[in-house]
Amino acid sequence: MAFISRGFKGRRSSAADSSRLPPGQYLTTGFPVLSAGPTPHTPLEKWSFSITGEVDQDRTWTWAEFQALPAEDITADIHCVTKWSKLGTRWTGVPVSALLEGVESAADYVTAFSDGGYTTNLPLEDLVGGKAWVAFQYDGQPLDREHGGPARLLVPHLYLWKSAKWVRGLRLTLDDRPGFWESNGYNMYGDPWREQRYWGD
Amino acid sequence: MRELIPETPHVSTLVFEVPEWPGHLAGQHVDVRLTAEDGYQAQRSYSIASPPEDGAVALTVERLEEGEVSPYLVGEVRQGDQLELRGPIGGYFVWQAGSEPQRPVLLIGGGSGVVPLMAMIRHRHAAGAGTPMRLLYSSRSLEDVIYRAELDRLAGGGLAIVHTLTRSRPPGWTGYARRLDREMLAEVAWPVTLGAAIFICGPTSFVETASAGLVELGYPAASIRTERFGATGGTS
Numbered sequence: 001m002a003f004i005s006r007g008f009k010g011r012r013s014s015a016a017d018s019s020r021l022p023p024g025q026y027l028t029t030g031f032p033v034l035s036a037g038p039t040p041h042t043p044l045e046k047w048s049f050s051i052t053g054e055v056d057q058d059r060t061w062t063w064a065e066f067q068a069l070p071a072e073d074i075t076a077d078i079h080c081v082t083k084w085s086k087l088g089t090r091w092t093g094v095p096v097s098a099l100l101e102g103v104e105s106a107a108d109y110v111t112a113f114s115d116g117g118y119t120t121n122l123p124l125e126d127l128v129g130g131k132a133w134v135a136f137q138y139d140g141q142p143l144d145r146e147h148g149g150p151a152r153l154l155v156p157h158l159y160l161w162k163s164a165k166w167v168r169g170l171r172l173t174l175d176d177r178p179g180f181w182e183s184n185g186y187n188m189y190g191d192p193w194r195e196q197r198y199w200g201d
Numbered sequence: 202m203r204e205l206i207p208e209t210p211h212v213s214t215l216v217f218e219v220p221e222w223p224g225h226l227a228g229q230h231v232d233v234r235l236t237a238e239d240g241y242q243a244q245r246s247y248s249i250a251s252p253p254e255d256g257a258v259a260l261t262v263e264r265l266e267e268g269e270v271s272p273y274l275v276g277e278v279r280q281g282d283q284l285e286l287r288g289p290i291g292g293y294f295v296w297q298a299g300s301e302p303q304r305p306v307l308l309i310g311g312g313s314g315v316v317p318l319m320a321m322i323r324h325r326h327a328a329g330a331g332t333p334m335r336l337l338y339s340s341r342s343l344e345d346v347i348y349r350a351e352l353d354r355l356a357g358g359g360l361a362i363v364h365t366l367t368r369s370r371p372p373g374w375t376g377y378a379r380r381l382d383r384e385m386l387a388e389v390a391w392p393v394t395l396g397a398a399i400f401i402c403g404p405t406s407f408v409e410t411a412s413a414g415l416v417e418l419g420y421p422a423a424s425i426r427t428e429r430f431g432a433t434g435g436t437s
Contacts, residue, residue: 003236003283005236005237005273005282005285006277006282007273008236008243008277010237010241011243011269024242026243026244032429032430033429034429036293036294036428037412037423037425037426038427039412039413083245116422184293198290
């Protein structure tokens, strides 16, 4: 039940911007940082990216091999479950479909895993078809560590906790297994337009 | 809202009676939703300052002049007003006195980042727990120290409070007088071998400095839980 907050006027965004804002979100021009623990530091020479789990065989790329994959420029609005949204962010990344090319699997779900032990779960279909990337540049520059560098998952149509920072691979699974925040009160799917923030949304 | 308690020139605590409150853990937060007359809504997350043992829910809010919600909460809301709260939220940045009563706890807070840590300190006290606990708390000046009198009163008996004042100090101040750094962490933190649970909350740069410093000093990353807030207000 919503009731009027006496005297609250609020600060509305322009009509053009508000049509791009999911319910309960507000615009920010900064780029807030949120993470559950210390920022991991993995040197590029020790970095690799893997596809593993329910697959015919594991795939692994070194940083150099990963950099040689075809990358795309992406412009996307991003939405954090802590209520801020940022419009028109610019990234460069490798589409997840390119990483899954030739992989044989019966899996319907994916757990993305990261340095530092972070995990998040997504349906496989949300990672293919031009909806998700492994991004390594933000605004034309190498991705800052605090924003998930050297590489993070980018799945802009879901709340940003699904875009795992410091991502090191994807584990394909037959069933939907809750990741880190999903085990701690947050929604299994996380669609900002349906405001799926928490358990029960 | 039952009561408004000014804490510092920029920070106040709002105490709410919440019908059918399911209870919470120390460290959790709530979402506050405001609705304007035309139906426009704004939501923000705020950490709960009160311990689970309290019937009421206390939120301590820093007024950010550029903010949309905090100037309303600290300035406009009056006793008797109703607000829409959702929660409690978050199952990770929490401490329960009963779960590992002997494991030391290190709390590191910057500015209003002390709020969820205060819920833990109050919880320890209310539960009568003897858990060794230290708070390293960075504020701009003495008058910006939130909960100062209560922290003074609760200190002792296994709870140590260490302040650092980054901008100005009162005459005769003998405590730390600089931004948090690795040397300060090394002096205040428990020895690594004690396996303390560590909770850090504050602005991003503060949390980065504290958590990276502890990792460099040898604390396992897995023992460090962080919560950050940017220039957008609120903690979450």
